[in-house]
Amino acid sequence: MTDESTNSTNWSAPQTTGPVDATVTVPGSKSVTNRGLVLAALASEPGWLRRPLRSRDTLLMAEALRDLGVGIEEGVGPDGGGEAWRIIPAGLHGPATVDVGNAGTVMRFLPPLAALADGPIRFDGDPRSYERPLHGVIDALRALGARIDDEGRGALPMTVHGTGSLDGGRVEIDASSSSQFVSALLLSAPRFNQGVEVRHVGGTLPSMPHIRMTVDMLRAAGAQVDTPESGGEANVWRVTPGALLGRDLVVEPDLSNAQPFLAAALVTGGRVTIPDWPARTTQPGDALRDIFTAMGGSCELTEAGLTLTGSGKIHGIDVDLGDVGELTPGIAAVAALADSESVLRGVAHLRLHETDRLAALTKEINGLGGDVEETADGLRIRPRKLHGGVFHTYEDHRLATAGALLGLVVPGVEVENVETTAKTLPDFPALWHGMLGRD
Ligand SMILES: O=C(O)C1=C[C@@H](OP(=O)(O)O)[C@@H](O)[C@H](O)C1
Numbered sequence: 001m002t003d004e005s006t007n008s009t010n011w012s013a014p015q016t017t018g019p020v021d022a023t024v025t026v027p028g029s030k031s032v033t034n035r036g037l038v039l040a041a042l043a044s045e046p047g048w049l050r051r052p053l054r055s056r057d058t059l060l061m062a063e064a065l066r067d068l069g070v071g072i073e074e075g076v077g078p079d080g081g082g083e084a085w086r087i088i089p090a091g092l093h094g095p096a097t098v099d100v101g102n103a104g105t106v107m108r109f110l111p112p113l114a115a116l117a118d119g120p121i122r123f124d125g126d127p128r129s130y131e132r133p134l135h136g137v138i139d140a141l142r143a144l145g146a147r148i149d150d151e152g153r154g155a156l157p158m159t160v161h162g163t164g165s166l167d168g169g170r171v172e173i174d175a176s177s178s179s180q181f182v183s184a185l186l187l188s189a190p191r192f193n194q195g196v197e198v199r200h201v202g203g204t205l206p207s208m209p210h211i212r213m214t215v216d217m218l219r220a221a222g223a224q225v226d227t228p229e230s231g232g233e234a235n236v237w238r239v240t241p242g243a244l245l246g247r248d249l250v251v252e253p254d255l256s257n258a259q260p261f262l263a264a265a266l267v268t269g270g271r272v273t274i275p276d277w278p279a280r281t282t283q284p285g286d287a288l289r290d291i292f293t294a295m296g297g298s299c300e301l302t303e304a305g306l307t308l309t310g311s312g313k314i315h316g317i318d319v320d321l322g323d324v325g326e327l328t329p330g331i332a333a334v335a336a337l338a339d340s341e342s343v344l345r346g347v348a349h350l351r352l353h354e355t356d357r358l359a360a361l362t363k364e365i366n367g368l369g370g371d372v373e374e375t376a377d378g379l380r381i382r383p384r385k386l387h388g389g390v391f392h393t394y395e396d397h398r399l400a401t402a403g404a405l406l407g408l409v410v411p412g413v414e415v416e417n418v419e420t421t422a423k424t425l426p427d428f429p430a431l432w433h434g435m436l437g438r439d
């Protein structure tokens with residue numbers, strides 16, 4: 001949380017007095033799209049990504065891969081249906097410069113791939129990207145044989161001096177500040193000469209579903225991966241070197257971006273359906289079914305999608321969100337409207353996300369009259385009657401959607417820089433108005 005002022009205008013969050021009743025089609029998953037792009041770029045044959053998310057984070061990933069020589073063409077899917085990207089792998093070339101923006105997936109997933117390029121790849125990004133942890137990736141890549149020039153920062157900006165190949169092998173990392181360190185090393189590992197064995201040492205590893213997503217997608221592309229869950233040692237992942245297949249992958253809707261819409265049903269005692277909700281998924285957003293049920297809603301998964309129906313009651317919750325940290329801002333907003341206290345635990349690492357999310361949520365909800373307190377690893381939220389005001393967003397898409405949710409039931413909430421939702425959900429204001437039946 002570094003900046004309070006931007007020049008953008010405030011967005012008057014639409015308020016509703018009645019229950020929301022809508023079906024909202026949510027664009028594709030950021031996490032699946034960006035893994036899909038990396039794996040397709042490293043494959044030994046062309047592949048398809050259908051219904052990819054087109055947002056700041058995924059366009060930065062696509063742009064970076066193009067700059068390294070990968071072909072990413074617009075097209076329709078092989079069956080003629082849906083929008084798609086056709087990805088044509090090629091030799092990875094430097095010199096090139098990668099703009100990571102403030103995308104964790106770009107700043108962490110691409111340096112291992114850059115080590116396979118045949119020249120220097122410079123990484124730079126938004127000022128906040130310099131503050132986000134990257135040491136796990138940098139140190140590990142050095143241990144695996146890469147040369148990286150970061151002028152001793154252990155962070156961006158930096159240059160990875162690709163030599164066309166990387167030894168790989170065994171490495172220990174402390175990934176307690178971001179699961180993306182583990183995912184990053186695993187994703188490119190089929191192309192390392194010896195593959196990789198990653199051992200996490202240190203504090204609790206967050207966001208396990210995202211590591212499972214990495215493993216599942218690697219296996220679906222033909223990689224051999226051993227995991228703690230497949231009988232291996234705790235906190236150790238192994239990827240065997242080998243060719244990756246080109247896939248025809250349909251990207252699931254982004255379930256974390258479905259959160260504000262489902263929450264709208266919960267806080268208005270209404271009903272919202274999200275089509276194409278997957279029956280099985282590694283996305284952390286699937287946990288919303290249990291969390292929002294515990295908070296007073298009821299969920300039903302049918303052919304039409306996932307429907308959340310609000311009961312008119314919103315209950316507080318005491319929950320460890322370490323596995324599903326990216327859901328915290330949306331849950332905090334609902335908790336501020338509940339009938340009892342909430343304690344959100346296990347998310348100390350959110351201090352190093354797009355902004356310091358714990359500080360930002362505390363300040364902004366309290367700015368509307370709330371009573372939120374930071375704890376060592378999360379938030380304690382005591383619901384209070386809220387009033388209108390400006391909800392600052394600190395260039396954090398999930399702060400912006402949390403502010404919109406509060407504004408749905410609290411008169412006079414102005415969300416500052418709602419355009420920041422473009423990081424993962426560029427159409428958010430239009431989708432939100434559409435949900436309310438307004439233009
Ligand atoms: O791998 C991924 O796609 C992600 C992993 C998580 O990162 P952290 O483990 O750094 O929280 C999550 O918060 C982020 O939004 C997406």
Ligand SMILES: C=C(OP(=O)(O)O)C(=O)O
Pocket residue numbers: 102103104105326353354398424
């Ligand atoms: C933490 C997030 O993003 P990133 O991929 O930049 O880490 C997020 O989307 O909530």
